[in-house]
Each structure stands twice: as structure tokens, then as C-alpha cells.
Amino acid sequence: xxxxxxxxxxxxxxxxxxxxxxxxxxxxxxxxxxxxxxxxxxxxxxxxxxxxxxxxxxxxxxxxxxxxxxxxxxxxxxxxxxxxxxxxxxxxxxxxxxxxxxxxxxxxxxxxxxxxxxxxxxxxxxxxxxxxxxxxxxxxxxxxxxxxxxxxxxxxxxxxxxxxxxxxxxxxxxxxxxxxxxxxxxxxxxxxxxxxxxxxxxxxxxxxxxxxxx
Amino acid sequence: xxxxxxxxxxxxxxxxxxxxxxxxxxxxxxxxxxxxxxxxxxxxxxxxxxxxxxxxxxxxxxxxxxxxxxxxxxxxxxxxxxxxxxxxxxxxxxxxxxxxxxxxxxxxxxxxxxxxxxxxxxxxxxxxxxxxxxxxxxxxxxxxxxxxxxxxxxxxxxxxxxxxxxxxxxxxxxxxxxxxxxxxxxxxxxxxxxxxxxxxxxxxxxxxxxxxxx
Numbered sequence: 389x390x391x392x393x394x395x396x397x398x399x400x401x402x403x404x405x406x407x408x409x410x411x412x413x414x415x416x417x418x419x420x421x422x423x424x425x426x427x428x429x430x431x432x433x434x435x436x437x438x439x440x441x442x443x444x445x446x447x448x449x450x451x452x453x454x455x456x457x458x459x460x461x462x463x464x465x466x467x468x469x470x471x472x473x474x475x476x477x478x479x480x481x482x483x484x485x486x487x488x489x490x491x492x493x494x495x496x497x498x499x500x501x502x503x504x505x506x507x508x509x510x511x512x513x514x515x516x517x518x519x520x521x522x523x524x525x526x527x528x529x530x531x532x533x534x535x536x537x538x539x540x541x542x543x544x545x546x547x548x549x550x551x552x553x554x555x556x557x558x559x560x561x562x563x564x565x566x567x568x569x570x571x572x573x574x575x576x577x578x579x580x581x582x583x584x585x586x587x588x589x590x591x592x593x594x595x596x597x598x599x600x601x602x
Numbered sequence: 603x604x605x606x607x608x609x610x611x612x613x614x615x616x617x618x619x620x621x622x623x624x625x626x627x628x629x630x631x632x633x634x635x636x637x638x639x640x641x642x643x644x645x646x647x648x649x650x651x652x653x654x655x656x657x658x659x660x661x662x663x664x665x666x667x668x669x670x671x672x673x674x675x676x677x678x679x680x681x682x683x684x685x686x687x688x689x690x691x692x693x694x695x696x697x698x699x700x701x702x703x704x705x706x707x708x709x710x711x712x713x714x715x716x717x718x719x720x721x722x723x724x725x726x727x728x729x730x731x732x733x734x735x736x737x738x739x740x741x742x743x744x745x746x747x748x749x750x751x752x753x754x755x756x757x758x759x760x761x762x763x764x765x766x767x768x769x770x771x772x773x774x775x776x777x778x779x780x781x782x783x784x785x786x787x788x789x790x791x792x793x794x795x796x797x798x799x800x801x802x803x804x805x806x807x808x809x810x811x812x813x814x815x816x
Contacts, residue, residue, distance in 0.1 A: 397803055401796035405778075428782060464799045465806030479700060483693035489778070489795055533805065558805045560798055564619075564703070568642060572808060576801040580792070581703055582615035584774055585678045587790040589611055591747065591772045592679030594786060 392440050399437055400460055402427065407457040419450035469494045472560075473532050475547060476539030477502035477510070477517040480562060484536055485512040498530060523547075527554045534558045541565040606654050613651055614674055616641065621671040633664040683708045686774075687746050689761060690753030691716035691724070691731040694776060698750055699726040712744060737761075741768045748772045755779040 406427055410418055420438075424431040438444045441463060444456050461467055474481045477500040484490070485497050491514075500512055503520045510517045518526065526532070535556050537544050544563035551559075558574040561567045567575045620641055624632055634652075638645040652658050655677060658670050675681055686704075688695045691714040698704070699711050705728075714726055717734045724731045732740065740746070749770050751758050758777035765773075772788040775781045781789045 397800055398796075400803065401793070401799035402780075404799065405793070405796070428780075463803060463806075465802035466799065468806075470802060470805075479693045479697035483697055484794070486693055487795070490798070493795065493799070495798065534801070557808070558801050560801055566616075566642075572812075574801055574804045574808065576797050576804075578794070578797050579615070579619070580698070581701070581707065582612075582619070583790050583792050584704070584709065585615035585618065585680065585707070586611055587748070587772050587774055587788055588679035588684060589614065589677060590788045590790075591684075592677075592682075594771070594788065598786075 396437050396440055399429075400464055403434075403437070404457065404460045404464060404466075407453055407460065410453045411457050415453050417450040418453050418456075422450070466494050469496055470534055471496045471498050471530060471532050472534040472536060473498055473523070473527065474500040474515075474536045474538060475502075475520070475523065476500075476537065476562075477504070477507045477512065478538060481536070481538035482512050484538065485515055495534075498532065499526060501526075524550055524554050527551060527556060532556060534560065536560040536562070537567075538562045610651050610654055613643075614678055617648075617651075618671065618674045618678060618680075621667055621674065624667045625671050629667050631664040632667050632670075636664070680708050683710055684748055685710045685712050685744060685746050686748040686750060687712055687737070687741065688714040688729075688750045688752060689716075689734070689737065690714075690751065690776075691718070691721045691726065692752060695750070695752035696726050698752065699729055709748075712746065713740060715740075738764055738768050741765060741770060746770060748774065750774040750776070751781075752776045 406423065420431040420434045423434050441459070444451055444459055472495055474485055474497060481500055481502075485500055490497065497513065497515050499515050500517045501520045501523045502508065502517050507517045508519050527535070533556065535548075535551055535558070537548065537559055539547070541564045544561065544565055545567060548559055548567055548569070552569060552573055557572070559567055559576070561575055561577045562580070564579065564581070566577050569575065617637075620637065634645040634648040637648050655673070658665055658673055686709055688699055688711060695714055695716075699714055704711065711727065711729050713729050714731045715734045715737045716722065716731050721731045722733050741749070747770065749762075749765055749772070751762065751773055753761070755778045758775065758779055759781060762773055762781055762783070766783060766787055771786070773781055773790070775789055775791045776794070778793065778795070780791050783789065
């Protein structure tokens with residue numbers, strides 16, 4: 389299979405979400421035109437995206453919702469279980485641990501870690517907050533592959549490097565810095581404030597436009 | 603000014619963040635090549651992006667860090683104050699309210715709202731959790747332009763529509779659904795689980811590749 393572009397990969401989870409909704413509404417088949425209307429993207433974009441993965445079946449008759457949902461889930465690695473720990477048990481870490489949907493998608497949050505003794509021992513969802521001192525041994529013993537970093541930027545790089553030595557393969561990074569390691573280590577940097585700035589950019593553009601029209 | 607592409611707009615906050623770091627390190631000038639190395643994007647991409655906004659000054663001598671930071675901040679609408687409320691005072695809403703950096707960037711979180719009486723009255727950062735019944739009057743009286751929605755998907759659309767009637771112009775939406783209204787209403791949808799799925803896609807691709815190489 390050719391290397392798939394990052395833009396296409398970014399759209400897969402969105403297809404997955406819409407197909408999940410259709411599936412829950414007992415819709416059996418969906419055409420690219422119907423998906424197009426629902427998702428506000430063009431039907432040709434959808435067909436092009438799907439062609440990267442062999443097209444997912446007969447286009448003329450539309451797609452089978454359940455099997456398309458499962459195929460995309462497999463592509464996203466959601467048919468296997470992933471164990472994940474969260475480093476940083478503040479509000480953001482706890483928000484993620486409490487998010488029930490992750491479990492349905494095969495993400496098993498096995499523990500949270502924090503340096504704050506007041507948080508250690510607290511139950512969050514099905515997981516417990518543990519002392520950050522025990523993080524590295526825990527990750528090795530439990531063969532944890534994915535770590536969510538919900539902590540300040542200062543310690544993030546050092547902690548991530550130590551975790552790589554313990555076998556961690558992927559970081560979901562919310563610390564306010566871009567982490568980047570060798571190619572075999574996956575990093576997904578989430579910068580919440582940057583999405584808010586995109587919003588204010590567009591808000592500001594709209595306001596300028598309205599002033600021009602007045 | 604021509605309409606700027608969404609891809610360019612998405613990169614502006616990232617430039618802003620790197621320039622802020624350079625500024626804090628008292629770096630006075632930076633070339634597109636130096637920015638390129640720091641940010642892992644090509645220098646020609648940077649120059650192209652900046653050309654959308656007139657180029658931001660002499661390229662041969664590099665850019666003045668402080669003035670480039672300010673110019674991009676202005677583009678992002680960060681030189682004016684924005685008042686924002688958060689609807690949903692669960693962990694995610696509180697995480698956002700507690701995030702100190704927003705205040706430095708001109709985002710003034712004036713209140714949180716929740717339907718849970720146990721949360722009403724709680725102080726989060728500088729703001730207080732209020733009864734969701736009082737949301738619409740508050741928004742009208744305080745001319746709130748931006749609302750962060752950190753609540754389940756079911757009530758999100760209805761609440762957003764009522765808020766538009768009260769004058770809200772922009773939504774930072776964390777509910778697990780794509781909100782979309784008329785062109786004059788800005789929506790930035792943040793789907794946290796989708797970024798996690800992108801991560802597992804790439805993790806899974808790496809694992810397949812390693813197996814092929816073995």
C-alpha cells in the first residue's frame with residue numbers, strides 16, 4: 389500500500405464517527421452523495437479518500453454501513469486493545485480518563501500518574517492515580533504502548549525520553565510544546581490554545597468584513 | 603486581502619507560539635531557515651505562508667522576532683480582549699478555565715455554567731460556576747462573543763442555537779458532534795478522540811512495517 393497522506397488519515401476518524409451514528413440509526417447502506425451531504429465534504433473527496441484503501445466495495449449501490457465502519461475501524465487500529473496511561477492527573481488528565489467512549493473504542497486507561505500526593509490513590513473512572521515515581525516500572529511491567537501527557541511543558545520532554553527507554557511507542561501530547569523523536573515513535577501533539585486562536589482569527593475576519601459591508 | 607486558506611490559518615498559532623518562545627529567550631532576529639529548523643517545516647513554506655500577509659518585512663536580514671510576534675498576534679485577533687463563557691463545568695470545562703495562558707492571550711473566561719447544583723457556586727480560576735438557567739441572560743447582559751461547549755453532544759445543538767439568538771458569534775465546541783451554522787457564526791470543532799485515532803493509525807502502520815522488515 390502506498391503511503392497515505394496525513395490529510396486523508398486526519399479524515400478517517402471523522403468518517404468513522406459518522407458511520408457509527410448511521411449504524412446506531414440502523415441505516416444499512418449509504419452512498420457517497422449521502423455521506424457528502426451529512427459531512428459537508430464533496431462526494432468526490434469521499435470517493436478519492438476511500439480509493440486510497442481499495443475503495444471499500446461497490447460504489448454504485450452505496451457502501452454497506454456496518455462493514456465500512458468495521459473496515460475503517462481496523463485501519464485505525466481499533467480492533468485491537470490498547471493500554472494507555474495518563475501522566476498528569478489534573479483536570480485535563482481526569483477529563484480524558486473519565487471519557488467513556490475511549491473504552492468502547494478499545495482504549496484501556498490502566499492508570500494515571502501524578503507527583504501531587506493529594507491526588508495519589510484517587511479513583512478516576514476505572515483507573516487509580518499513582519505516584520509518578522512508580523511510572524517507569526509500571527510501564528515496563530504492563531507493556532504500556534501509549535502515554536497521554538497532560539502536564540506542563542517543562543518536564544514533558546524528559547519524562548517522554550525516559551518512557552521511550554521503557555518501551556513506550558506513542559505519545560498523545562497535551563503539554564504546550566511540540567515533542568518530536570525518531571520515526572518509530574509516534575507523537576500526536578494537541579495544542580488546545582491553537583484551535584482557539586484559529587477561532588479568533590476567523591471571528592476577527594468576519595468582523596472586518598461586516599464593517600466593510602456597512 | 604485575498605481569502606487565506608484554512609491550512610495557512612492553522613499554522614499561524616504555531617508560528618505565534620515559536621516566536622513567543624524566541625522572544626522570551628531574548629532572540630531579536632530570526633531567519634526563515636532558523637524557524638524552519640526549529641519548527642520542522644521548510645523555509646519556503648514559511649516564506650509562502652508569510653507572503654499571504656505581505657511578507658512581514660525584510661527577508662534577507664531575517665525577521666524581527668518581537669514585531670513578527672505582534673503582527674501575527676494582531677492577525678489572530680489577540681490584541682483585543684475576548685470574553686468567553688464555558689458551558690459544562692466538568693473536568694474538561696474546568697481544565698480550560700484553569701489554563702492560565704488563555705488570560706495572557708486576551709481570553710477572559712468570565713463564567714462557567716452547569717446544570718449540576720453541586721457545582722454551582724464553585725470557583726474555578728477567576729470565574730464562578732453558575733446555574734445553566736441563567737446562561738442566556740448572562741450572555742446577553744455581558745455581550746459574550748465566544749462560548750466553549752464542554753458538554754455531551756445531545757444538548758449541544760439546542761443550547762448553541764439559543765446562544766446565537768443571544769448574540770454569540772463563535773463556538774469552541776468539544777461536544778462529540780460537528781456543529782455547523784450560517785457563515786457568520788464561527789465554529790471550531792475539537793474532537794479529542796479523533797486525534798487519538800490518528801495516533802493509533804500511525805502506531806499500527808509502524809507495527810505492520812516492522813513486521814514486514816523482520
